Amino acid sequence: MKIDDKLFRKAMSSFPSGVTIVTTLDTEGQSRGFTATAFSSLSCNPPMILICLSNKAECFQTFTSSGRFAVNILSQDYEQLAMRFATTGADKFAGGEFVLGESGLPVLPYALASLECKVDQFHPGGDHVILTGIVEHANVHEGEATVYFGGKFRFLAELVPAKIDALKLQVTALMIKAVRKETRAGTLDCRAVLDETGCDVQKAIDLIRSRGQKTPKIVWV
Structure with missing residues (x-):
């Protein structure tokens, strides 16, 4: 441009x-x-x-x-x-x-x-x-x-929370991907368990496995 x-x-x-x-x-x-x-x-x-x-x-x-x-x-x-x-x-x-x-x-x-x-x-x-x-x-x-x-005068406190929230979203997405890879659980299930375990990936994987949550059927084409 x-x-x-x-x-x-x-x-x-x-x-x-x-x-x-x-x-x-x-x-x-x-x-x-x-x-x-x-x-x-x-x-x-x-x-x-x-x-x-x-x-x-x-x-x-x-x-x-x-x-x-x-x-x-x-x-x-x-x-x-x-x-x-x-x-x-x-x-x-x-x-x-x-x-x-x-x-x-x-x-x-x-x-x-x-x-x-x-x-x-x-x-x-x-x-x-x-x-x-x-x-x-x-x-x-x-x-x-x-x-x-x-274009505005701001305080650092106004800028930092937005950056932290964006970082959390990025980290959560990576965590969901890791949990899904190990358990094949659905995205929403992975997110819910990650929230429940304080975003501890290994605990989330173990919890899903202990509950025996059903995983989606994979069809190879």
């Missing part, structure tokens, strides 16, 4: 990513920032990260002229804040959630992690710029992450 903007965005939204708020100060000392999911570690030695910023962002000039920035990795408590920082024209720092970090940059005191960086390089990338930074200060807290997936 030929790629277009809509299809590309849909494809990329199928990749779950963490959510960050990136901050800096302008030349007048005013706080500026934006929500970003295009974030990654880059190097361990020296410690480096990268972030992608749209060329059309309101704060583009500030970030490309400032020598420092901070990345705040969001816990699930900051979903609404992420929405605010992703909204054009919003008064992003109105809530007073930020404090000044060790380098004087705005950071969230209870973010999962806050990384204060010195700008390293800028790299053009289509309609974005890739901003790399050397991490100078970091703080880490425990908590559950906010995740961007399917």
